[in-house]
Amino acid sequence: MIGNKIGKYKIIELLGSGGNANVYKAKDIEGNLFAVKVLKVGKYPAFNKKYKRFKDEVQVVKSNQTAISGIVPIIECFLPPDPFKNTPWYSMPIATPLAHIINDDSSMYDIMECMEQLSSTLMQLHENGIVHRDIKPNNLYYYNDKWAFGDFGLVEYPQKTDLTAKGESVGPKYTIAPEMKRDAKNSDGKAADIYSLAKTLWILLTGEKAGFEGQYSDGIEKFNISNYRGKGFFVSLHELIEKCTSNIPSERLDIIEFNKVIKEWFEISQDFKRKNLLEWNYIFRKILPHTSPEVIVWTSPDDIVHLLDLISKIDSLNHVFVPGGGGLDLTKCTLSNELSYIELHFDYSIKKLMPEKLHLITFADAPEWNYFYLETKELHPTGLYGNQERYYEPVLELSPGVYVEPYHKYYGEVDGQPIPKDAREILLSLKGSFAFFAKGSTYNTISATYDGRHNNMTSNAFHDHIKEMIRHQQWTNENPDKARRIRQEKKERERAQREIERKEYERLKKDLKSKWEEIVSSVKMPTPPQQTIPGEVYFTIEMNDQYFENVYYVSHDNKLIIDSTGNLERVLHGRIDAKELLKIYDFNECEDYINMLNDLLFNFDGSDKIANRLYFDVDMHRVKKPAVHFTKDELTELLINANDKIYNRVVIQTDGNLRLITEEMDHVQPHGFVYKGWEFSAFENSLGKKSNLHHIDDIYFDLLSGWCFHLECNRRASRLSNEYYMGLSEEQLLEKIRIASEQYSK
Incomplete structure (x- = not known):
């Protein structure tokens, strides 16, 4: 065919070949490029059926391409009565195959945008009673700034003559629905399209072109899309692909529901709190798929590690409130190198501990408050830090149970012996409890909860505390006007109290200022050092009084002078003559002089309030050339x-x-x-x-x-x-x- 003409098109090269037809790149007499699909003609029993399907493809595309923009249109067609005399064909614009745009480096956003456009188009097709029956990556294209379906060779539509034989298998190899393998004639084509579209989504997200067999489950390691993608929002996609690849067609979503989930994915991905809480509840449903007891307790380290590692695998899912106060994000949980120990991994540290119990607490009417509570066994200190009371000890672990101070890592040896290559820095947790909440939970947004309160209560008492917080939140949501009034009244009381404190402060400040000015005006300055031989530099003294916002300097005639210009920068900029300043050529004598000033100025009631806001600044000025320069x-x-x-x-x-x-x-x-x-x-x-x-x-x-x-x-x-x-x-x-x-x- 290369070099031949078909209709007004000259064939340039082969673009692709299928069981029924070849697709060529061609150009018209004006040099415009097109794709021309040419039916493979042959005298074999199934040819008549293939030709009828070819004509069905042309009819359904041309009938819908104006109203539905997400299909690659047909420009011209030639469907002769006798295909053995004249070869049937049709022409299309050149569209970009999906594989030329979507690859392993494509962002999740780009893939989901592709899927949103395709599902919107499929929704229009299904509304018109049209089913594609051949949805797979190779039949998807980018055309006219939009993702589109192509290759409608297996299409079904109303009033179409049924060409599918009983028991015939119809559909794409890697994305075909199981019922379409067994009996396509009597199967629901719309449900089959959903199955194929879900499998196509999985292929695009994972890059695994051969797909997978059976129904999706995120519990199967090689199926789980998060193992291929790393960071991202997967919860709604796990559920979508699982439902839509069910072996029972009636259990699958319809295209309207499919499209809704895809659109919501974009909204949820940009809403951290909503995304986070959906992910958090998803984990709890995995742990408790059929029941929802209020409290479950585990004591086995293996079980505890499995559960805590679950909440660490989703990026930014959890926040851990630690015994001494504050919080960290758990990134991994593992069994330790010592029997009965486990390790909590955070971004910059590992806490090694011996677990006692892990409580899982659920609230059916407030799932965002679900949490884990980890109790640990109290351990004896290592002795590296004496008898200091602490929740954990920073140690360098040389081997299981053998610890030294972390500073040894800088020397590479301990008592003359080299540090093992697998030595590591850890925090050995000696006691305390940990609380694990969703990062987007209300509990995590309350700054006061970082005070370590969970560790100062028993697990039951903390459970009751959370229940009370939930009741308060629910009451607030149910009584917004009352809650707003209570908050306002509280603010008013706080404002009134602040006003009382402000007035008292101003009264005290006025009283202190009067006393301070009296002292400054009457103070007898200490005798300055008597120096006759200048040193390398001289020092000048400035006193900053932040309480009353005054600045003073010590003059050459030994007086305390108030200065409105600010600080000793004025000397360098010539705003005051350096001759007016007291110069001291020995720093030790300068320091002694300041100490004497301190004793004189802080000798009256209320002086502590001033002492905390008053300090002496010293500036140095070189007189002589330096004696040496260091090397x-x-x-x-x-x-x-x-x-x-x-x-x-x-x-x-x-x-x-x-x-x-x-x-x-x-x-x-x-x-x-x-x-x-x-x-x-x-x-x-x-x-x-x-x-x-x-x-x-x-x-x-x-x-x-x-x-x-x-x-x-x-x-x-x-x-x-x-x-x-x-x-x-x-x-x-x-x-x-x-x-x-x-x-x-x-």
């Missing part, structure tokens, strides 16, 4: 010789030397250093003899940045100074430091 070798030596079993912080002193601080500093102390640099927690092997100092380049660059900022801006640096020098090399930064140093006198 990377000096930094390396300092860190290698450090004791990593204690807290450390590397700082830059005013003379340019590095120093390690091994204790936490109060608010004022950091002001004594040019830069309060890198912090090292204890037992992390980030410094010391065993550390490889893999982070030395980052630390060095950070310290250089702080040092450069100080020299360029004549002030103490903060961690934010790094941002000024991002993108510079070490060499460029060192050159900037050299230039900045030259601005200071010897």
